[in-house]
Amino acid sequence: MYDVSAIRAQFPILSREVNGKPLTYLDSGASAQKPQVVIDAITRAYSEEYSNVHRGLHFLSNLATDKYESVRGIVKTFLNAPHEDDIIFTSGTTEAINLIAYSWAMPRLKAGDEIVLSILEHHANIVPWHFLRERMGIVIKWVDCAPDGSLDAQAVIDAMGPKTKLVAVTHMSNVTGTRVDVKTICSAAREKGIATMIDGSQGAVHGPVDVQDIGCDFYPITGHKLYGPSGSGAIYVHPDRQAEMRPFMGGGDMIDTVTRETVCYNKPPMKFEAGTPGIVQTIGMGVALDWLMDIGMENIAQHEAEIARYASAKLQSLNWLQVQGTAPDKGAIFSFTMAGAHAHDLSTVLDKRGVAVRAGSHCAMPLMEHLGVTATCRASFAMYNTKEDVDTLVSALELCHDLFA
Ligand code: PLP
Numbered sequence: 001m002y003d004v005s006a007i008r009a010q011f012p013i014l015s016r017e018v019n020g021k022p023l024t025y026l027d028s029g030a031s032a033q034k035p036q037v038v039i040d041a042i043t044r045a046y047s048e049e050y051s052n053v054h055r056g057l058h059f060l061s062n063l064a065t066d067k068y069e070s071v072r073g074i075v076k077t078f079l080n081a082p083h084e085d086d087i088i089f090t091s092g093t094t095e096a097i098n099l100i101a102y103s104w105a106m107p108r109l110k111a112g113d114e115i116v117l118s119i120l121e122h123h124a125n126i127v128p129w130h131f132l133r134e135r136m137g138i139v140i141k142w143v144d145c146a147p148d149g150s151l152d153a154q155a156v157i158d159a160m161g162p163k164t165k166l167v168a169v170t171h172m173s174n175v176t177g178t179r180v181d182v183k184t185i186c187s188a189a190r191e192k193g194i195a196t197m198i199d200g201s202q203g204a205v206h207g208p209v210d211v212q213d214i215g216c217d218f219y220p221i222t223g224h225k226l227y228g229p230s231g232s233g234a235i236y237v238h239p240d241r242q243a244e245m246r247p248f249m250g251g252g253d254m255i256d257t258v259t260r261e262t263v264c265y266n267k268p269p270m271k272f273e274a275g276t277p278g279i280v281q282t283i284g285m286g287v288a289l290d291w292l293m294d295i296g297m298e299n300i301a302q303h304e305a306e307i308a309r310y311a312s313a314k315l316q317s318l319n320w321l322q323v324q325g326t327a328p329d330k331g332a333i334f335s336f337t338m339a340g341a342h343a344h345d346l347s348t349v350l351d352k353r354g355v356a357v358r359a360g361s362h363c364a365m366p367l368m369e370h371l372g373v374t375a376t377c378r379a380s381f382a383m384y385n386t387k388e389d390v391d392t393l394v395s396a397l398e399l400c401h402d403l404f405a
Contacts, residue, residue, distance in 0.1 A: 019352050024389050031224045034227055037288075038228055041287040042283075055253075067283045072087045075286075079211045087269060092231065093122075101131065103248040114138070115132070115138060116167040118156065118169045120169070120170050143159050145176075150328070167195070171198050176330065176367075177334065178325055182216065199220060208297040221234055223281060226292065227292065229285060234285075252276070307387065314390055318401070322339070332385070334379045335362070335378045336378075346397075349399065350396045355393055357380075
C-alpha cells in the first residue's frame with residue numbers, strides 16, 4: 001500500500017509555508033526535494049566520513065572511497081545494468097551527454113554523418129550535437145512529434161539512414177510528459193548498427209528502468225531529479241561502446257601512470273572520471289536510489305499514473321486553459337498556456353498561492369517553436385504529490401483566469 005502521507009512526512013521542506021500558504025511543490029521536473037534520509041546521509045558524510053577518495057591509505061579516505069564506490073553497485077541495480085563497471089559517474093545528465101559527445105562521438109564520427117534527435121529533446125541533448133555540427137559538419141536529423149505530443153517510434157526508425165551513427169532521444173519529455181517507446185527504437189537501431197543514447201533524466205524518475213531490456217548503448221540519469229543531491233549523476237554505457245570511448249577530461253584519478261613522454265590511463269570506468277568527483281553528492285545519490293528502490297519504482301509509477309489521470313481530467317476540463325501535450329500514457333508533467341496571460345505572470349500568481357511551478361521554455365526551444373508557443377507554465381508532479389495538490393493548482397488557476405481573462 002503506497003502511503004503518500006508517510007512519504008511526504010519524510011520531506012521536511014514539504015511542510016513549510018511559502019507566501020503565507022502551505023507549499024504545493026509542482027516543480028520536481030526541474031529538481032526534486034530531498035527526503036530526510038538523504039539529508040542525514042549528506043550530514044553524516046561530511047561530519048563523520050569525509051575525505052578525498054581513491055588516493056589515500058588512511059582510514060577516512062578508505063571509508064569515503066568504499067561509500068562512494070558502493071554507489072556504482074546501487075546504480076547498476078537501479079538500472080539493471082549487467083556490471084558495475086558499466087556505470088560512469090558524472091555531475092548530471094548535461095555532463096553525461098557532453099561526455100558521450102566528446103568521448104564517443106567526436107573521435108568516431110566524420111563530416112556528413114548523421115545524428116537523429118526528436119523534437120522533444122532538452123537542450124542538454126541538443127547543444128552538444130550542435131557543437132559537433134558546427135565543428136565537424138555532423139548533420140542533425142530531427143523527428144517531429146504528433147500534435148498531441150506523442151513520438152511515433154516508426155518515424156524515428158524511418159529517419160535512420162546509412163549515414164546515421166547515433167539516435168539520441170529522451171525517455172520522457174520534460175515539457176509534455178510524453179513517454180517514448182525507446183525499446184522499439186533501440187532494437188531497430190541495433191539491427192542497423194546504430195548507437196543509441198536514451199536521456200533518462202525524467203524517465204528514470206517515474207518508473208522502473210531496465211537498460212538491458214531497453215537495449216540502449218548509453219543511459220544517463222541525474223541525481224537531483226531522483227531525490228538526491230545536485231551535482232550527482234551517472235551513465236550506463238554498454239561495454240562495446242565504452243571500449244570505443246576516448247577519455248575527454250584529463251587529470252588525476254583517470255590515469256595509471258604519467259611520465260614526461262607518455263600517459264597510461266586507468267581502467268574504465270575511472271578512465272572517464274578525471275579529478276576529485278562529487279564525493280558526497282554521489283554518496284547522497286546512492287542513498288536516494290536505495291530509498292526509491294525500497295519504496296519500489298513500480299509503486300511510484302502507479303501512484304503517479306493516478307495523479308496524472310486525475311490532473312489530466314481536471315486541467316482539460318478548464319476550457320480556457322491550453323494543455324500542451326495530451327499523449328496517451330503521458331507522465332505527470334503538464335505544460336499549459338492561458339490566452340491573455342504570459343506564463344511568467346501565471347507562475348507569479350500561482351506562487352502567491354504557494355504553488356511552485358516553472359515558467360519559460362524549459363530548455364526545449366525547438367519543441368516550443370514546434371508547439372507554436374514561446375513559453376509555458378509547467379506543473380510537474382512527483383512521488384510525494386497528491387490529488388489535493390492538483391485541486392490546489394486548479395483553484396489557483398481559476399484565480400488566474402478571473403484576473404487575466
Ligand atoms: N534532459 C532532460 C529531459 C531534463 O529534463 C534535464 C533537466 O531538466 C536535463 C536533461 C539536464 O539535466 P541536468 O541539468 O541535471 O544535467
